[in-house]
Amino acid sequence: MRSLSSIFALLVAASVASPVAVENLQSLEAREANVYKRFDAVNPLSKREINPSTVNVLTPVQLTDQRTALLLAQSETAREAILFPNAPNAANDTFQFINNTVTPPTGGTIFLSTINNFPALGSTGLSQAVGFVNACGLNTPHWHPRANELLTVVQGSLIGALILENDTGFGNVVGGAAPVIGPYPQIETTLSNYTGMLFPKGLVHWQFNPECEPAVFVAGFDVPDPGRVEAARGFFSGEPDEVLEASAGYSEFLTPAQIMGLRPTLTSSFTSIVQSCAKKCGIPYA
Template identity: 35%
Template sequence: MQFTSVIAAAILAYTASALPNSFITSTTTATPAATTTAADAATTTLSLTQQLFIADTAVDRFALIPNDKDFVFPFNDPTKLGIGGKGGDLVTANRKTFPALVGTGSGMAVGFLGPCGFNTPHVHNRATELQIVTQGRLMTEMVPENNVFRDNIAAKGRRVIANEVKTFEMQPFYQGSIHTQFNPDCTNATFIASFNSEDFGAGQVADELFSLSDDVIQASFGQAIDGAEIEKFRKAIPTTIALGVEQCLKQCHIAKR
C-alpha cells in the first residue's frame, strides 16, 4: 500500500489530536523567561545585594547596577574612618557594603593602624586572608588549629607563627585561625587584605569568649578569674582596633586611657 498525500495528512492530524494539551502548549507556545531590570528593582523591598543574588544571569546583575561609580569602593571615604577604635580603622568591602562583589567570591579590607595600633586577636569565619603591608611594618601572630605544636612536640606547647612583616611583604592567615597584627612604631602602618569570600566575617576572640556565661568563663580559666571581676573584663575589652602593648605606648608617649 502506498502512502498518498491525503493519507499522510490524515495520520498527522490524528497524531496531533491524540497528544495531551499540555505537551502541545509547552512545545508551541513557550514564553521567554522574564529578566530583572533596574526598573523592577525600584519597586521591590529587597536590598540590592539580595536582588543581585537572585538575578537569573550575570547580564541581569549588570542591569541592576546601572551607575559606573558603583563599581568603585572608596576605602579612604571619611565617613568610613574614625569609627574603628582608638588605634586606627579597618574598612571592609564585602557583598553588603559593596554589592558589586556579588558573584565574585572575593572580598577585601584595608587597615589603617596608628602608632601602636593593635588589631586585636580574631578569626575569619568563612575565608583565608592574604595580607600585604603597604606602609610601615607589622608584628603578626597566628595560632593554627589543635595539635599543631612547636617542633611537632606536644610538650613544647602550641605553635604560634610570629613574624615581622615589612612594607610590600605578605602573609596568609588561614580560615578559622586566631591571628593578630600590631604596629610597633610611632608612625602609621597600612595593610591591604584580600579574602576568598564575599562575606568573610570576623570574630574578636576575647569579646566572644567573655560573652559566655560567668560559670563557663571561670571554668575555662581554671577559676583563675574571680566571678566578681568578669564584668569588669567584659567592659574593658576593645572590639576592634585597640592601642597596643606597654613598651610601644611608652616609646611613643601615648597614654593608656
C-alpha cells in the first residue's frame, strides 16, 4: 500500500497556511474589519450573545471534585444532590457553547462539552460539540479514537468528508493478497442547513466551509470522552525522522529536512483557512 505519508502530506497541505507578503499592514487590517463587518451584517448569528446565567464558571479544582463525587455516587438521589444543591438553580446541568473566534483570520472554533468540563455527562455516555466555521474555514483532518460522531449543520453549509478504512493486503506475503497501492478511498458530500453526517469511530474526517458566509454545526458523540487526534500532527510527531521518511516510500518525496521544516508549521484543530476560497471571498490571507 502506498505510504500513509502521501495522504498525510495532502492533509498538511490543506491544514497549513502559506504566508503571503503584505505591503501595508494598516490597509490589511482595515480590509479584514470591513469584510467581517459585512459578514456580521448579513449573518447576525455569526456572533452570539452569552447568557450570563449559564456561563461555565467552575474552576479546574471544582470540576475535579464534582467529577469525583459523581463517580462515587451510588444512587440517582445522591447524584441529584451533587448536581442540584440549590434548586431550582440548574448551573451544574447546563453548558454554554461560546463562539470565541469571530475575528479574522481565524478559520473558526469548536467548543466541546465532555466529562472534562461538564461532569454531569459522566454517566450518560454522551458528549457534544458546537463548531463555528468562518468563511473558508477548515476543520482540519482528524479522528476520534473512542467515539462515533453525528454532525448536523444548523447554519450555512459545509463539505463533510471521511477517509475509509482499507485493510486488504498485508504486504508481500507469499500466498496472501497483493498489497493495495494508492490512497485510501474518500467519500464527501455537501451538508446544507439541518443535514447530518455520520463519522464512524476511528476514521479520519474533516469539514470545510466553501462559502463566504459563516456556518455552524452541532455534533453529538456516544461517549463522554471522545478524544481528538489531528491526522497531520499525529503522523509528523513520529520519531526518528527516518521512520517517517521510510513510510513515505519515496526518498525524494519526504526527507528528514522536510519533516523538520513541517513540524513547527502544523496547525492545531480548526484554525486553517483555505487560500483559494479566501481569494474568492476577498478575505485577506496572510
